[in-house]
Amino acid sequence: MSTILITGSNRGIGLELVKQYAEQGWHVLACCRQPDNSTALQQLTSAHENISLYTLDITNAQQLAKLSKQLEHTAIDILFNNAGIYGQNDAYFGHTDEQKWLDTFRVNTIAPFKVTEAFIDHVANSELKTVAVMSSKMGSMADNGSGGSYVYRSSKAALNASFVSAAIDLKPRGVKVAILHPGWVKTDMGGPNAEISTEQCVFQLRKTLSKLTMDSSGSFFEIDGSIIPW
């Protein structure tokens, strides 16, 4: 049985990742800030005995160290860094908030990296040895034709830069890294007018991950599996 660890698993794309991988028979380590308060996740867990729930705020170094130790002997085939925030949503040129910008970097950029550092041995000890990172096409400079979104765009661009380096550095350990754009998805973040459902999104993400090779490691994947320019 393959194992996947998912951050931000209580709603949105993360919750659907839990559902589909559990239905495929994977052992799912579903992490979120408040598992006791997540009805949807609790219901999924009652229906699938292969889901285990863990408390993890990805910015909390103590929780991260504790969970890494607790799962010391668990090989993790896919470490899925899904959790993220939009950050300051009223930012425009001349009206950017330094503290909110830093907070967004903490969640979207630094925390996924620290999560990956904490679980790299678990991943390297697995069969698939895969780190998945939920980025956004909004982090692509080549794709930026509309401006704005300073905080979110820069946090995802920096996430991409960090994981391109990690993909290079982790190659000798046989670890592959996929930097993923999930599409514009109907979630709290994506809103009701988004283009695709979480079901469609996760179906495609699973397909892309199943095709990941050492040669394509470190690439930025569009939801259809094609490559997004940086």
Ligand code: NAP
């Ligand atoms: P969402 O519905 O807003 O869900 C965000 C998830 O991240 C929630 O589970 C939230 O937990 C969790 N989270 C936030 N901060 C956290 C922290 N410090 N520690 C642990 N968990 C935390 O968003 P979504 O649309 O599913 O987005 C998932 C990922 O896809 C994000 O990285 C996002 O940037 C990316 N993305 C989404 C879209 C889209 O169209 N939806 C497009 C491009 C990229 P709480 O419930 O505890 O807040």
